[in-house]
Amino acid sequence: MERDPFKEYLRESEPDKCRKGYAWSTAIGLQAVDGLKPSEYLVDTAIRNIEGEITLKEVQSLLDSYYEEKPVDSENIRTEEADKVSARIAEILSETAFSFSPNEYISIHRRLFREIYSHAGKIRDYNITKKEWILDGATVLYGSASELRATLEYDFSQERDFCYKGLSMDEIIHHLAIFVSRLWQIHVFREGNTRTTAVFFIKYLRMLGFSATNDIFAENAWYFRNALVRANYTNLQKGIYETTEYLEAFLRNLLLNEKNELRNRNLHIDGVLSMKKIDIDEEKVHIQAEKVDIRERKVHIQTEKVDIEEVFGFRAEHFSDKTKGHICKLFKQFGYEEIFGRSKAAALLGLGESGASKLLSKLAEARLIEPVAGHGKGKYRFLKE
Numbered sequence: 001m002e003r004d005p006f007k008e009y010l011r012e013s014e015p016d017k018c019r020k021g022y023a024w025s026t027a028i029g030l031q032a033v034d035g036l037k038p039s040e041y042l043v044d045t046a047i048r049n050i051e052g053e054i055t056l057k058e059v060q061s062l063l064d065s066y067y068e069e070k071p072v073d074s075e076n077i078r079t080e081e082a083d084k085v086s087a088r089i090a091e092i093l094s095e096t097a098f099s100f101s102p103n104e105y106i107s108i109h110r111r112l113f114r115e116i117y118s119h120a121g122k123i124r125d126y127n128i129t130k131k132e133w134i135l136d137g138a139t140v141l142y143g144s145a146s147e148l149r150a151t152l153e154y155d156f157s158q159e160r161d162f163c164y165k166g167l168s169m170d171e172i173i174h175h176l177a178i179f180v181s182r183l184w185q186i187h188v189f190r191e192g193n194t195r196t197t198a199v200f201f202i203k204y205l206r207m208l209g210f211s212a213t214n215d216i217f218a219e220n221a222w223y224f225r226n227a228l229v230r231a232n233y234t235n236l237q238k239g240i241y242e243t244t245e246y247l248e249a250f251l252r253n254l255l256l257n258e259k260n261e262l263r264n265r266n267l268h269i270d271g272v273l274s275m276k277k278i279d280i281d282e283e284k285v286h287i288q289a290e291k292v293d294i295r296e297r298k299v300h301i302q303t304e305k306v307d308i309e310e311v312f313g314f315r316a317e318h319f320s321d322k323t324k325g326h327i328c329k330l331f332k333q334f335g336y337e338e339i340f341g342r343s344k345a346a347a348l349l350g351l352g353e354s355g356a357s358k359l360l361s362k363l364a365e366a367r368l369i370e371p372v373a374g375h376g377k378g379k380y381r382f383l384k385e
Contacts (some may be wrong), residue, residue, distance in 0.1 A: 005043050007215060009050055020050040020094070022213040026202070027089035028082075031220030033194040033225040036082035041066060046090070056091045063087055083115050085192075089199055092197050098203045100160065102152045109189050109196040117191060123148050124190045132229050134268045140232045143186040151186050155179075160365060164208075173251045176205075177244035181231035194225045205255070216254040223262045224250055230267050240269055312368055319366075326359060327368065339372050341379045 006028075009021025024046045028038050045062055048054050054062070067080045088111055098104065110121025129139040143151050159179050164172055184197045198217060205212050217224065227246035234242045246267055249260040258295060265271070311331065326349050333348055335341050346356035360380060363369045369380040 006046070006050070006218075016052075017050055020090075021214065022215075023090040023093040024050065024086070025215050025218040026093060027086040029215075029221045030089060030195050030198055031082040031086060032221045033198075034084075034192075034332065036078055038086050039079050039083040042083040042086060046086075049090075051251060056087065056094065059083070059087050060091075084116065085112050085195065089195070092199055093202060098207055100156070100207060102149075102156050105152070105156075105183075105196065105200050108187070109192060112196060112199070113192050119190050120192075123188050128187065128190070132226075132233075134226050134229055134264070135233055135360050136269060138233070140185065140229055140236070143188070148186060148188050152183075152188055153226065155182055155186065169256070173248050173255065177231065177247040177251055181228050181244060181247060185232040186229045195229070197228075198224065210255050212254050214254065214257070216250065220250060220253075220262045223264055223267070226264055226267045233269075235269075238269070315366065316366070319362075323362070324361070327363065335385055336382050338379050339379050341376070 006021040006025040009017050009025075028042070028046070030037055042063070045054070045059050049056060049059050063083055065075070067083075069159065070076045092108060092111065093322070106121055106123070113120035125145055127145050130142075131137045131139060150206050162175065163198070164175070167175070175320055180197065180201050183201075184193060187193045189196065201250055202217070203211060223246075230242070231244045232242055234240060249258075250262060252258040253260050253262065296358055305351045312327075316327060319327065329348060330340070330345060336342075342353055342356045342360060345351070345360060346353055349356065351361075357378075360369065360378070364371065364380065370383040372381050
């Protein structure tokens with residue numbers, strides 16, 4: 001079976017076929033979040049519905065008859081779930097009725113999984129964990145069983161009171177990513193949370209004025225789920241923080257028809273750790289560069305020493321490296337012609353007046369500088385020999 005056999009209908013100029021194609025494409029694509037694959041029979045039956053040969057009610061009746069004749073085994077049970085839930089998602093997405101409420105959310109779960117899960121439409125009564133591939137086997141911290149209803153109602157009340165007026169599209173998408181990730185993280189049901197959340201979210205987006213009638217969910221349902229996981233996982237010890245950036249990339253493709261790359265491997269925490277390793281390696285390179293810079297500075301100082309000794313010969317040989325550095329600065333600043341004194345030397349070298357006086361006395365005794373008459377006491381210039 002093709003991954004999305006309904007793509008041609010998304011390009012149909014006939015609105016009814018396009019709408020049905022989108023509903024079926026999304027419905028079948030969403031089964032991937034639980035590793036399910038609908039049958040060829042469902043695809044053929046869905047196409048008959050899109051073409052107007054049969055209604056959605058007839059689709060469901062045909063599926064019931066089809067699986068009554070099938071032997072009961074684990075493979076058929078999973079395919080039956082994929083087929084029947086796909087048909088039910090297509091039906092819900094084809095409806096215009098919608099109520100933004102916890103009851104609507106729970107009702108969608110009940111409609112999708114009736115006679116498939118005994119707990120369809122029921123809030124779970126025990127805590128759960130799920131090993132996630134993108135988290136290297138770690139789990140998201142899901143809502144506590146004792147607080148699920150209260151948490152669900154709180155999230156809905158917060159969203160109901162939120163005002164989108166005046167927000168940029170970037171801000172709207174960021175907020176929507178936070179809302180849907182928090183709704184999913186509660187994980188109200190034992191199974192089927194992602195499919196229920198996706199269907200409810202699509203209906204809510206329509207209520208907000210978005211059409212979202214493309215194949216993004218169909219082709220990237222698994223990415224959508226992994227993005228929800230990354231939006232709800234933090235491990236401070238490993239330097240990993242919850243982020244909606246992946247969800248936002250998904251939503252920008254869904255709502256704005258952007259072409260952001262949606263690859264599941266990019267969501268794996270190994271990528272985050274690898275990036276941190278790159279950062280550390282870059283920091284090491286930076287440190288090495290600083291070491292090279294320090295060496296260059298040492299070479300530069302040595303060059304300065306050579307210059308001073310070449311200029312002043314044996315007269316500068318007995319001075320310390322620090323003093324030679326001072327001599328170099330003075331000579332570069334004043335040369336042979338300019339006259340300077342204690343205050344200028346102190347300012348240039350960052351010395352106190354006493355230190356500058358001592359330095360000038362040393363240089364005068366070594367005949368590197370000479371007093372200059374007629375310019376006041378303590379004035380010098382470099383001596384040529």
